[in-house]
Amino acid sequence: MTGFENVPLPMTNVPAVPDPSSEWWTPQPIIDAARLAMGSIDLDPASCAGANKTVLASMIYTAQMDGLMRRWSGRVWCNPPFGEMSAWATTAMNLYEEGEIESLCLLGPWSTAAWAQRAWRVADGICLINGERFKWGGPAAAASDRSVPWGYGMICCIFGANPGYFDAVGAVR
Template structure:
């Protein structure tokens, strides 16, 4: 069984400051919801990839071959359709991948290239630090607020 890494609450609180709340976490678990506290969430048993997207979304896709592409592509599709009003996606800095570039091409998106690596939380309270850094992508109308909130933890870039 793999170790589940959960985003620390400080970063979830930053997402709440930008979006005002989290309506949906489509790639989650009961343990992750201790920090995220989304109005609705999908676990692996719920088929988070196939279920509807809506409102304000927090997304930290599961690790695994193809997971980042599948979850981020779906997020972009649902955002461009208007079903997702705004979203923050926490992903690895895989700048050489097609899925990362698709996120980067969303109109008016912003990305925070986090300085240093996130120390994720685990059930046994041992920190989990990945081999690469992370990016927070923001899709939505509050780009100035995203920059204000996320600039203290890294460089914020975006397309107009």
């Protein structure tokens, strides 16, 4: 029992990426919670220089570097392009379970997809986030008439770190 059995889940017949650009940079309070939970952030494998002004990861991989094909290690923050969420989430969880990375905070859309169901089963904590509470950055946020990257809210899946630090940004189990 997860404690969220009666929470309504979003419809699954919505487009994977509702925006032409998937660069929605994570708001500061969510990054602050991740940094506290993990101690620091060693790697953001799906980033850019602009987003890293908030994330402050020791190392980033940009879209041109193809973070899915690179080595991951240490404490990892990952807010991947939602159109490729399954590949990024699967890679992140596999690397965590294989011991390649020490801890992981994975931000994604609230979903019933296989990656999300796996995360519900194995994460140390899940934070349900109402994205409208926060200011999102990046090219997609600037060009959008919406205030959030996904119409149903967000989840942050926490592996190998203290999920209690996310209490300030959402409902944690």
